[in-house]
Amino acid sequence: GNSVTQMEGPVTLSEEAFLTINCTYTATGYPSLFWYVQYPGEGLQLLLKATKADDKGSNKGFEATYRKETTSFHLEKGSVQVSDSAVYFCASTDSWGKLQFGAGTQVVVTP
Amino acid sequence: EAGVVQSPRYKIIEKKQPVAFWCNPISGHNTLYWYLQNLGQGPELLIRYENEEAVDDSQLPKDRFSAERLKGVDSTLKIQPAELGDSAVYLCASSLGGDRINNEQFFGPGTRLTVL
Numbered sequence: 001g002n003s004v005t006q007m008e009g010p011v012t013l014s015e016e017a018f019l020t021i022n023c024t025y026t027a028t029g030y031p032s033l034f035w036y037v038q039y040p041g042e043g044l045q046l047l048l049k050a051t052k053a054d055d056k057g058s059n060k061g062f063e064a065t066y067r068k069e070t071t072s073f074h075l076e077k078g079s080v081q082v083s084d085s086a087v088y089f090c091a092s093t094d095s096w097g098k099l100q101f102g103a104g105t106q107v108v109v110t111p
Numbered sequence: 112e113a114g115v116v117q118s119p120r121y122k123i124i125e126k127k128q129p130v131a132f133w134c135n136p137i138s139g140h141n142t143l144y145w146y147l148q149n150l151g152q153g154p155e156l157l158i159r160y161e162n163e164e165a166v167d168d169s170q171l172p173k174d175r176f177s178a179e180r181l182k183g184v185d186s187t188l189k190i191q192p193a194e195l196g197d198s199a200v201y202l203c204a205s206s207l208g209g210d211r212i213n214n215e216q217f218f219g220p221g222t223r224l225t226v227l
Contacts, residue, residue: 043218101153
């Protein structure tokens with residue numbers, strides 16, 4: 001079945017720093033790929049998604065590109081804010097739409 | 112638009128006691144999911160409903176866990192009896208259904224269960 005591996009946290013950054021969270025996947029077929037974010041005390045929210053190779057998902061200054069050749073979907077943001085402090089989950093879907101999540105990466109942005 | 116509602120938000124029980132979690136999905140969403148999220152891990156699917164029908168319950172430990180979705184709207188997840196290892200966050204999510212691959216799932220805030 002599908003699996004997702006993402007870099008371990010916590011990742012601690014200063015405000016306005018560049019953020020990258022690595023994510024790689026294994027899958028049969030052609031999964032869709034997602035990044036979800038979980039702010040403290042809240043449920044998971046979809047941050048962005050990409051449904052086919054070379055697609056770029058973007059939202060709130062975050063971007064991720066579906067790289068089939070490297071089976072990756074790394075999340076990037078050019079200038080983080082304190083409000084970006086959260087746990088970020090990479091996920092893929094199988095042909096039945098079943099979401100497979102990575103373990104999550106905690107991001108802490110300090111002023 | 113109201114999001115996915117779950118209750119209670121927190122529950123503390125002693126082992127061997129029963130516990131139940133309730134979920135109200137977004138109006139019009141036919142598909143409902145229950146996930147288990149252990150500390151420091153990503154959510155893992157327990158069961159998925161399409162309307163009233165449980166279409167994927169392969170990860171649900173059926174000896175102590177049960178779920179229902181009467182009338183295809185609200186859902187209840189039950190554990191009886193609870194064990195120490197059941198301490199986790201139980202998440203409910205819903206989606207419109209239809210396109211399985213691109214079907215965005217909307218998550219509730221979860222119920223944090225502590226078993227003593």
